[in-house]
Amino acid sequence: xxxxxxxxxxxxxxxxxxxxxxxxxxxxxxxxxxxxxxxxxxxxxxxxxxxxxxxxxxxxxxxxxxxxxxxxxxxxxxxxxxxxxxxxxxxxxxxxxxxxxxxxxxxxxxxxxxxxxxxxxxxxxxxxxxxxxxxxxxxxxxxxxxxxxxxxxxxxxxxxxxxxxxxxxxxxxxxxxxxxxxxxxxxxxxxxxxxxxxxxxxxxxxxxxxxxxxxxxxxxxxxxxxxxxxxxxxxxxxxxxxxxxxxxxxxxxxxxxxxxxxxxxxxxxxxxxxxxxxxxxxxxxxxxxxxxxxxxxxxxxxxxxxxxxxxxxxxxxxxxxxxxxxxxxxxxxxxxxxxxxxxxxxxxxxxxxxxxxxxxxxxxxxxxxxxxxxxxxxxxxxxxxxxxxxxxxxxxxxxxxxxxxxxxxxx
Ligand code: PYC
Numbered sequence: 432x433x434x435x436x437x438x439x440x441x442x443x444x445x446x447x448x449x450x451x452x453x454x455x456x457x458x459x460x461x462x463x464x465x466x467x468x469x470x471x472x473x474x475x476x477x478x479x480x481x482x483x484x485x486x487x488x489x490x491x492x493x494x495x496x497x498x499x500x501x502x503x504x505x506x507x508x509x510x511x512x513x514x515x516x517x518x519x520x521x522x523x524x525x526x527x528x529x530x531x532x533x534x535x536x537x538x539x540x541x542x543x544x545x546x547x548x549x550x551x552x553x554x555x556x557x558x559x560x561x562x563x564x565x566x567x568x569x570x571x572x573x574x575x576x577x578x579x580x581x582x583x584x585x586x587x588x589x590x591x592x593x594x595x596x597x598x599x600x601x602x603x604x605x606x607x608x609x610x611x612x613x614x615x616x617x618x619x620x621x622x623x624x625x626x627x628x629x630x631x632x633x634x635x636x637x638x639x640x641x642x643x644x645x646x647x648x649x650x651x652x653x654x655x656x657x658x659x660x661x662x663x664x665x666x667x668x669x670x671x672x673x674x675x676x677x678x679x680x681x682x683x684x685x686x687x688x689x690x691x692x693x694x695x696x697x698x699x700x701x702x703x704x705x706x707x708x709x710x711x712x713x714x715x716x717x718x719x720x721x722x723x724x725x726x727x728x729x730x731x732x733x734x735x736x737x738x739x740x741x742x743x744x745x746x747x748x749x750x751x752x753x754x755x756x757x758x759x760x761x762x763x764x765x766x767x768x769x770x771x772x773x774x775x776x777x778x779x780x781x782x783x784x785x786x787x788x789x790x791x792x793x794x795x796x797x798x799x800x801x802x803x804x805x806x807x808x809x810x811x812x813x814x815x816x817x818x819x820x821x822x823x824x825x826x827x828x829x830x831x832x833x834x835x836x837x838x839x840x841x842x
Contacts, residue, residue, distance in 0.1 A: 449615055450494075450622035455629060458655035459487040461809060462647050463662055464634050464670055466490025467499035468610075468795060469787050470662035471617035471628075472802020473809075478624035480803070481810035486626045487656075489649060491633035495614035498664035501764030502795040503687050503709060503721045505700055507544045507605035509564050509571040511556075511837040514820040515773065516567040518800060521817065523604055525799035535616030537608055538714060543699040544605025545583060546839070547749075549594035553705060556836050557600040564602070571602040583699050585750055592748045594705055605700055607711050607719075610795060617802070637673040637784070644674065644783035658809060660785045665730065665765030667788035674781045679826050680767045680789050683724040684731055686738040688761035690753075692716030706745040707840040717759060720746060723840040724766050724792065734761040766791050771831035772838060776805065776821040777814050785809060786823060792838060 463470040466488050478484040506526050508519035529537050548554045557573055564571035576588050579599050588596050618628055636648035647654045661670045671678050697712040707723045722742045768791045775789040787805050804815045820832050
């Protein structure tokens with residue numbers, strides 16, 4: 432903390448590089464594919480907790496250029512399954528400590544998360560979530576329009592909208608964060624511990640001999656290694672195909688946008704599963720808004736007018752006073768969707784090929800806990816209990832972890 436304050440006051444110092452460039456070495460103990468929050472966090476915890484720092488993180492563009500820089504930065508743990516709640520709760524706790532841990536201000540603002548219900552059926556699901564959350568010790572409860580009005584006076588709680596608000600799931604620890612700061616903080620921390628971060632380094636193949644990983648081929652040359660972590664989002668099936676592993680994942684674009692900056696207007700995060708929107712106000716004053724994934728599979732990062740029209744109509748049902756607010760920019764990311772909306776983490780039939788993929792629309796919020804637990808798995812060669820439910824074999828064992836009901840919006 433003292434170091435953070437010293438850096439803040441010390442405006443005259445030239446900015447120092449937070450991570451360095453390196454020659455690609457001939458071999459590494461561990462190669463991590465994907466320079467987003469998951470890959471960088473795994474590298475950081477491998478070095479910090481297990482003394483494994485002969486690690487390369489390979490990123491085909493610049494770090495954070497994939498899902499980690501394209502999400503709407505919402506952190507929460509009010510999931511539907513006990514497995515999901517326990518897992519995301521550990522992530523919230525790690526995020527709470529992250530600025531101090533990384534000595535890098537990630538601006539985590541725990542302002543509370545409201546999921547609105549507009550029907551009896553939605554109230555039922557929210558009550559179910561609240562009960563599972565509370566049993567797991569997570570602060571989350573059902574509230575009614577009088578309390579919603581106190582928390583968010585800007586919401587239209589009248590009976591004018593097509594779908595009036597009848598209740599909400601209130602999750603006080605939910606918040607927003609500066610997502611690129613999280614990426615940079617982990618990168619700086621991993622670099623300080625000896626990890627090599629290789630940007631503009633694209634994986635073109637993975638060598639497997641006798642069922643074991645032996646190396647990774649890249650646009651900058653070949654690396655010998657016996658341990659590869661697939662921590663990619665959007666392209667996880669293409670990387671897994673390189674070892675002959677087919678994943679039950681389909682990839683869909685997810686679009687989002689921000690408005691022009693407004694004076695402080697909205698203190699909580701507001702989500703409506705029925706209207707398919709989530710809205711928060713960033714520290715810069717912009718409203719950050721998103722919807723469900725596009726209904727078609729694609730790798731396109733294009734933004735569409737169709738998305739913007741649909742989203743604006745729904746946002747205005749909740750906040751009619753925003754009618755004249757301008758949209759500043761919009762973008763898209765790619766989400767790897769699994770059949771049960773839970774991730775795929777852990778060992779695979781290919782020795783030395785580990786998965787941290789299939790995050791759908793939940794990836795960013797899971798970065799710290801995934802990194803920590805996947806690092807533990809790699810270092811100990813054992814699956815930590817917290818992530819065992821997310822193993823690949825659940826799809827053949829029929830032990831799915833159905834998390835669709837915890838999505839912010841209908842998909
Ligand atoms: O699950 O909180 C969420 C979320 C927000 C945007 C996409 N997913």
